[in-house]
Amino acid sequence: MTDGLIQTPVTILGGYLGAGKTTLVNHLLRNADGKRLAILVNDFGDIAIDADLIEAQSDDIISLSGGCVCCSYGNDLFMAMSDLAKMEPAPDLVVLEASGVALPGAIASSVSLLPDYCVEGIVVLADSETVRTRASDKYIGDTILRQLSDADILVMNKADLVDQDARASTLKWLREVSDGCRVIETQHAQVDPQILLLAIGDGTGANYSDAQPAHASQHATKFLEVSEPVEVQEFAEALLNGDPNLVRAKGFVPSHEGGLMTLQITGERIDISAAPAGAKPGLVTISLRNTQTARSA
Amino acid sequence: MADITIYSARKIITMNPARPFVTHVAVREGRILGVGSLEELQGWGAYELDERFNDKVIMPGLVEGHSHAMEGTLWRYTYVGFFDRMDPDGKKWSGAKDIEAVIQRLSEANDALDDPEAPLPGWSLDPIYFNNERVSREQLDRVSTTRPVGILHASGHIMNVNSKALEMAGLLKPGLNNPGIPLGADGLPTGELKGPDVMTPVGLHVGFDRDMLAADERGLIDFAKLCVRSGVTTATDLAARLPDEAVSMMTKVTARDNFPARIVSLRFHHGVTPEELIDHAKLLKTKSSDRLRLGMIKIVVDGSIQGFSARLRWPGYYNGATNGLWYIAPEHLRFILNAALRDGLHVHTHTNGDEATELVLDCMEEGLLAHPSPDHRFTLQHCQLADRAQFRRMAKLGMCVNLFANHHFYWGDEHYNLTVGPERATRMNACASALEHGVPMAIHSDAPITPLGPLFTAWAAVNRLTVSGRTQGEAEKISVADALYAITLGAAYTLKLDGEVGSIETGKCADFAILEDDPESVDPGDLKDVGVWGTVQGGRIFQASAL
Known part of the structure; x- marks a missing residue:
């Protein structure tokens, strides 16, 4: 598919106002851990960047030490992405914060048309306290439900603000309306950065084996050897079915049709493409630990 | 003296x-x-x-309450519309009546270009007049295989491109799975691109670049020429980002002795936070001048009906399409309306669907309780599907409406057959209902979506004919006198300019439309054909043929 063209991965963050998208963006910027992130936001409104991290700032771009940038796209997302594609070197990951009323699936569908980018996944945040009320709002309800059903991974945020019963019932409801999407429960949008940054690697897979989770309590990272050729789609589905807590996987898998394939799993999304030259078989998986995990078997 | x-x-x-x-x-x-x-x-x-x-017959200078200065910019691209249309220099482009004529027109433009790789953009295609026969990339390849060629549809929601353009955008390949990109029998895109999300990435390659939506200096001057040709002395530029450099340019250009129109440019809500929007509008208000009025806000609440992106109330679209899109969160809309009422800023809202209109009415009702404002004149723009209950609410809330009378002519048949069905199509753009309920009303072209020309717009509201020649909505026809009021004082009122323009009386601006005939005595069916000699703006005479 990629014909050897280097494509920058894009993760789309969706969710209605107040769900915690901006908090998650701020969290990622603080925990980029040497990765070069490009964050695209609709506006700089609530982005809080420590002043000492800012190297340069113009109307539309804030450059941060460590090579991260934050760009506001205003009413022209594609211009911003086209400008970003000229950045040298290319960022390791683009995180695109959709506006509160945008449908992240539609954005993903369009981003996937851009030759310089590939969609890594759609992460949709939901505010545990308000999401169900909003989903029945006469104006915005159907938009909320469309956002939730677009998700590859759902983040049930502000889980600390509701009691146990509400938490359990909201969790169950989120799974229902998202057709069984994997759900991460969080407070303050503190999603483990590894879950979003797993996309980043040098293409050989070797670096994954020694990846150390920043928040070991939140998830389990495993390195899977895959030496025998497999039917890759079935293999991926089996991984997902076999581990209800699996949220991400990335690596290289030998195909029964010959050759090595890149396999990426982001929640429910499975992407398979030809592996780059020099890639070695092996797969990194990230599973949530039970306390953080939200999927019934 | x-x-x-x-x-x-x-x-x-x-x-x-x-x-x-x-x-x-x-x-x-x-x-x-x-x-x-x-x-x-x-x-x-x-x-x-x-x-x-x-x-000649002199009328008050006409006021276009909903247009975009980019109409001036679009004329740099090849016009391939179905209808005859006049460009800023007065050249009348004959309508392209079939696909062959479109190809012919583009081929002539192709021959005039020296650089074989330069993009060739065209605009105003509308396949509904070709029995919905779609233009294919193979047909546009006949224009050129070396340069990217693209045509923007009249609706602004669809584009057709040639193979070269697809290739440059990396889309000339099988396996694409996007509802906005129809595929041909060969598995490759047909070249049609539906919706801004798929148009924009390809549009960049065919010459629809980032400056297209904003009028630059030449675009603004060309727009003003079109104003003179249509008798307009005050025109809105209804959705602009208005960064400092654009404001400086517009201030400089409009202040020139020979600039013939008053431009009312509204700050578009998109791309900034609601707080920033309010602050920017306040700042812009201080930069207002006689011929460049600033400080108003435009909020786009939903999409378009023919693009199926307008928000409709139950039962939704006639063809069963999924309900449309919100372009602003209700909370943000509520915040902006409240803050504007509190701070005395003037807001116009784009709502095409009746659900979007209902939301604005709800927010206004709430906002006005918190911030009573006896003369706010917030205006519902387009407001195409409002029913009589909504007009009653508008009247109670002191709102104005600017209805899209031209739309009824150009897309009325489409609405009847496809988008909203016969009943609602028959009462769309309900001018008579608005007036009956005492809602201050204007009517508009939304140029460049339809051509700038208030006399045509008045004709459309008076006759309610569709392209196919059907009268659609006898009960919503208005009189010639009401229509002429709507394109002068009616529109001026929605801009709070009715004390300055819109009528010819002592103390007001010497803004006149100079007409060849009397719109009050011609047959109402001929209203659109009343000739325009030019205008007088601020006492300065502008003859269309001498521009």
């Missing part, structure tokens, strides 16, 4: 009920000194009698 000029005319329609028709108007310092007979006006002192308009 400054010089007084008295103009005589065959008839002067003043829109002032105390003196509805006169023969003379006196002008001093760019303003109207008085109207009446020559004898009445002589009392003002020494004057010069100007008889050049003796065989």
Whole structure:
């Protein structure tokens, strides 16, 4: 598919106002851990960047030490992405914060048309306290439900603000309306950065084996050897079915049709493409630990 | 004492009920000194009698309450629309009546270009007039295989491109799975791109670049020329980002002695936070000048009906399409309306669907309880599907409406057959209902979506004909007098400019539309064909044929 063209991965963050998208963006910027992130936001409104991290700032771009940038796209997302594609070197990951009323699936569908980018996944945040009320709002309800059903991974945020019963019932409801999407429960949008940054690697897979989770309590990272050729789609589905807590996987898998394939799993999304030259078989998986995990078997 | 000029005319329609028709108007310092007979006006002192308009009819300068200055910019691209249309220089482009004519027109433009790789953009295609036969990339390849060629549809929601353009955008490949990109029998895209999300990435390659939506200096001047040709002396530029450099340019250009129109440019809500929007509008208000009015806000609430992106109430679209999109969160809309009411800022809202209109009405009701505002004149723009209950609410809430009368002509058949079905299509753009309920009303072109031309817009509201020649919605027709009011004082009222323009009476701006015929006495079916000689703006004379 990629014909050897280097494509920058894009993760789309969706969710209605107040769900915690901006908090998650701020969290990622603080925990980029040497990765070069490009964050695209609709506006700089609530982005809080420590002043000492800012190297340069113009109307539309804030450059941060460590090579991260934050760009506001205003009413022209594609211009911003086209400008970003000229950045040298290319960022390791683009995180695109959709506006509160945008449908992240539609954005993903369009981003996937851009030759310089590939969609890594759609992460949709939901505010545990308000999401169900909003989903029945006469104006915005159907938009909320469309956002939730677009998700590859759902983040049930502000889980600390509701009691146990509400938490359990909201969790169950989120799974229902998202057709069984994997759900991460969080407070303050503190999603483990590894879950979003797993996309980043040098293409050989070797670096994954020694990846150390920043928040070991939140998830389990495993390195899977895959030496025998497999039917890759079935293999991926089996991984997902076999581990209800699996949220991400990335690596290289030998195909029964010959050759090595890149396999990426982001929640429910499975992407398979030809592996780059020099890639070695092996797969990194990230599973949530039970306390953080939200999927019934 | 400054010089007084008295103009005589065959008839002067003043829109002032105390003196509805006169023969003379006196002008001093760019303003109207008085109207009446020559004898009445002589009392003002020494004057010069100007008889050049003796065989003309003078109306108040027309006011276009919903247009975009980018109409001036689009004329740099090849016009391939179905209807005859006049460009800023007065050249009348004949309509392209079939796909062959479109190809022919583009091929001529192709031959005029030296660089074989330069992009070739065209605009205003509308396949509904070709029995919905779609333009294919193979057809556009006949224009050129070396340069990217693309045509923007009249609706602004669809684009067709050639193979070269697809190739440059990396899309000339099988396996694409996007609802906005139809595929041909060969598994490759047909070249049609539906919706801004798929148009924009390819549009960049065919010459629809980032400056397209904003009028640059030349675009603004061309837009003003179109104003003169259509009798318009005050026109809105209804959705602009208005960064500092654009404001400086617009201030400079509009201040020139030969700039013939007053531009009212509204700050578009998108791309900034609601707080920033309010602050920016306040700042812009301080930069307002006579010919560049700033400080108003435009909020786009939903999409378009023919693009199926408007928000409709139950039962939704006639063809079963999924409900449309919100372009602003209700919370943000509520915040902006509240803050604007509190701070005395003036807001216009784009709502095409009736659910979007309902949301604005809800927010206004709430906002007005918190911030009573006796003369806010917030205006619902397009508001195409409002029913009578909504007009009753508008009246109670003190809102104005600017209905899209032209739309009824161009897309009325489409609405009848496809988007909203016969019943709602018949009452769309309900001008008579608005007036019956006492809602201050304007009517508009939304240029460049349809051509700038308030007399055409008035014709559309009076006759309610669709392209196919059907009268659609007899009950919502309005009188010629009401239509002429809507394109002068009606539109001026929605901009809070009715004290300055929109009628010919003492103290107001000397803004006139100079017409070849009398719109009040021609057959109402001929209203659109009343010739425009030009305008007088701020006492300055602009003859269309001499631009």
